[in-house]
Amino acid sequence: MISLLQRVSEARVDIDGQTVGAIGPGLLLLLCAEPEDTEAVGEKLLAKVLKLRIFGDDAGKMNRSVQDIGGGLLVVSQFTLAADTKSGNRPGFTGAAPPALGEALYEAFVKAARAHHPLVQTGRFGADMKVHLVNDGPVTIPLRMTA
Template sequence: MIALLQRVSEARVVIAGETVGEIGPGLLVLVCAEPGDTGAVGDKLLAKILKLRIFSDEQGKMNRSVQDVGGALLIVSQFTLAADTTGGNRPGFSNAAPPALGEALYDDFVQRARAAHPVVQTGRFGADMRVHLVNDGPVTIPLRMTPPTSSPL
């Protein structure tokens, strides 16, 4: 799974003029499932997101996690994170999980996030969304968790 984290002072998702998810200080988490991803991969990614020390402490050092600062999560599906731009000028998206798998993994990721963190808002899988954010810093961190590879033994 791929995630792009943006530390925000506020963020919201609007679909057809309606705000469907909105947070104050915390993380905007853009997430993309890839073929071969599993719930276990999502668990590893979520654990990393919740513990990643990208918020400032009293000395201004990035030393606190979203959990430490009581920040919220706004989780938005974004298959374009898997874009392949190696050939030509039009990106390909075959590296993203097929829609049914992508939606199942996204829903599972959100459910696990809600079980582990007190404030979780979302966008809507597959929708045409407008994402508004005020990036804090700015701080933008890419993360990728890959499924374990089989041993050749």
């Protein structure tokens, strides 16, 4: 599973001009399932995301997790994280899971996130989304988890 984490002061997802998910301080998580991924891989990734110490403590050091600060988690599906740009000028996306598997793994990830964290918002799988964010830092961290 491929993800891109962004520490945010705030973030939201709009679809057709309507906000469908929004958080204040926390993490925007862009998520892409790959063909070999399983729910167990998603759970491993979620555990890492929730414990990753990328928020400042009282001394300003990155020493606190999203759980430590009571921050939100905004999870947005993004198959383009699997883009293959090795040849030509048009990216290929065969590295992303097929849509049915991608959606099932995305939904499983969100369900697990809601079971382990009090504030989880989402976009909508497969929708044309407008993602608005204020990146805090900026802090942007790629994560890839495999079985």
